[in-house]
Amino acid sequence: MRIAIVVLAATLGTAWAQDIKMPPAFDKLAAKAEESVDVTLDSGMLQLGGKFLSDKDADEAKAKKLIGGLKGIYVRSFEFAKEGEYSAADVDALRSQLQPPVWSRVVGVTSKKGGEITEVYFKTSNGAQIGGLVVIDAEPKELTVVSISGAISPEDLADLGGQFGIPKVELPKSKGKEAK
Amino acid sequence: MSRLDDALREALRREEPPEGFAGRVMARIEARKERAGAWDGLMAAWRGPRLRWAGALAGAVLLIGTAAYQETQRAEGEQAKRQVMLALRITGAKLDLARARIQRVGYGLGDR
Numbered sequence: 491m492r493i494a495i496v497v498l499a500a501t502l503g504t505a506w507a508q509d510i511k512m513p514p515a516f517d518k519l520a521a522k523a524e525e526s527v528d529v530t531l532d533s534g535m536l537q538l539g540g541k542f543l544s545d546k547d548a549d550e551a552k553a554k555k556l557i558g559g560l561k562g563i564y565v566r567s568f569e570f571a572k573e574g575e576y577s578a579a580d581v582d583a584l585r586s587q588l589q590p591p592v593w594s595r596v597v598g599v600t601s602k603k604g605g606e607i608t609e610v611y612f613k614t615s616n617g618a619q620i621g622g623l624v625v626i627d628a629e630p631k632e633l634t635v636v637s638i639s640g641a642i643s644p645e646d647l648a649d650l651g652g653q654f655g656i657p658k659v660e661l662p663k664s665k666g667k668e669a670k
Numbered sequence: 671m672s673r674l675d676d677a678l679r680e681a682l683r684r685e686e687p688p689e690g691f692a693g694r695v696m697a698r699i700e701a702r703k704e705r706a707g708a709w710d711g712l713m714a715a716w717r718g719p720r721l722r723w724a725g726a727l728a729g730a731v732l733l734i735g736t737a738a739y740q741e742t743q744r745a746e747g748e749q750a751k752r753q754v755m756l757a758l759r760i761t762g763a764k765l766d767l768a769r770a771r772i773q774r775v776g777y778g779l780g781d782r
Contacts, residue, residue: 553758
């Protein structure tokens with residue numbers, strides 16, 4: 491009985507720390523994928539990595555500042571040789587955890603033509619900061635999920651795009667449709 | 671004889687030691703010899719090549735162990751750093767992609 495309680499507490503503890511639990515089906519997707527990325531950084535690993543980030547390098551200094559308030563970063567990315575290697579149920583298993591009032595979907599773009607789904611969720615927080623972030627990018631031959639747990643300031647979030655060696659994407663604004 | 675002679679004789683007259691005095695003195699001498707023997711033995715052993723080699727070996731093991739631990743910590747730290755940068759690059763790329771797709775459909779975050 492005691493062992494069961496300890497195991498349950500440990501499981502709940504891990505789940506709580508990670509906030510979002512990556513669906514077990516993702517492990518099987520890694521075997522099917524041509525290329526896969528699996529990054530699991532809990533608070534301890536983030537602290538350790540932070541010690542090795544240089545203040546002199548601009549990207550590393552920004553990363554160091556950003557991870558200061560984080561509890562974990564989890565990334566799963568799969569690139570498949572052909573379409574249909576993952577199912578909608580795989581994504582739904584993750585999406586079902588991102589429910590209001592804790593989570594809010596701030597971005598949801600679905601392209602039926604291209605078969606692309608991009609969703610960004612924020613974890614609600616009492617202060618001026620975001621309590622967590624989940625990005626889902628599902629394409630016919632690619633699936634990427636990013637889960638960031640912990641406090642992120644809007645400035646840091648803005649810094650994330652167009653930083654870390656990635657050129658900022660600035661497309662000309664479409665004049666045909668109104669902003670939502 | 672003078673009174674001075676008498677006084678000297680009285681002061682320097684032979685007196686028998688208390689019973690067991692010689693035995694106690696000899697026992698203390700023996701005990702001191704034993705203590706000195708143990709210490710000398712240890713020092714002699716240290717001066718001997720075997721213990722000196724063992725000491726040097728223990729020092730070397732400690733040194734190598736510390737260096738190996740530090741190297742492991744450094745490697746883990748570097749690995750964690752690479753993972754942090756990779757994770758943030760992927761996140762940044764996906765946020766940019768989301769922004770680009772929003773802009774493509776005409777209601778960009780940049781409009782807010």
